[in-house]
Amino acid sequence: LPMADLMYQAQSTHRANFNPNEMQISTLLSIKTGACPENCSYCPQSAYYKTEIKKEPLMDLAEVVAAAKAAKEGGSTRFCMGAAWRGPTDRNLPLVCDMVKEVKKLGLETCVTLGLLKDRHAVQLKEAGLDFYNHNIDTSPEYYKKIISTRTFEDRIRTLEHVRNAGIKVCCGGILG
Numbered sequence: 001l002p003m004a005d006l007m008y009q010a011q012s013t014h015r016a017n018f019n020p021n022e023m024q025i026s027t028l029l030s031i032k033t034g035a036c037p038e039n040c041s042y043c044p045q046s047a048y049y050k051t052e053i054k055k056e057p058l059m060d061l062a063e064v065v066a067a068a069k070a071a072k073e074g075g076s077t078r079f080c081m082g083a084a085w086r087g088p089t090d091r092n093l094p095l096v097c098d099m100v101k102e103v104k105k106l107g108l109e110t111c112v113t114l115g116l117l118k119d120r121h122a123v124q125l126k127e128a129g130l131d132f133y134n135h136n137i138d139t140s141p142e143y144y145k146k147i148i149s150t151r152t153f154e155d156r157i158r159t160l161e162h163v164r165n166a167g168i169k170v171c172c173g174g175i176l177g
Helices: 003-017 061-071 093-105 119-128 153-168
Strands: 028-034 078-083 111-112 132-134 169-171
Touching: 028 061, 028 111, 061 078, 061 093, 078 093, 078 132, 093 111, 093 119, 119 153, 153 169
Parallel strands: 028 078, 078 111, 111 132, 132 169
Antiparallel strands: none
């Protein structure tokens, strides 16, 4: 579809399902910044490129909860936590699950963007109370290798399948243009 037609179709779908005069405010917090092992050509978090992003370890739970409280006070109803890595490990996922549980206690919708997921990780996130998993597919299968070579389009789709199978809602987009 031409871009204008695509935008019209998206707006029509939105209006059919949501009040077009209401807006949800979401806040995104980088809970682990920089040194990502993926080579996405558009991303300053990648360890492959020289950028001004400084590598920071996974944030402490108290820092995340404080940021979520501030987001709620500022009007946000959804709080998303993002980590610059290929995907969570068995070691760090329990820490993220604790973050999800504590943010959920504040009455906020929870969202994470953590990269590639194994099926068991998606189940753990669901059990922690996760509402949404943000996982963009980046671009079309035909163009994928031109912007990312450290993972495949199929890897991204597989993660979306794990998320859906666990009963978590998907927040997904791509790069147009």
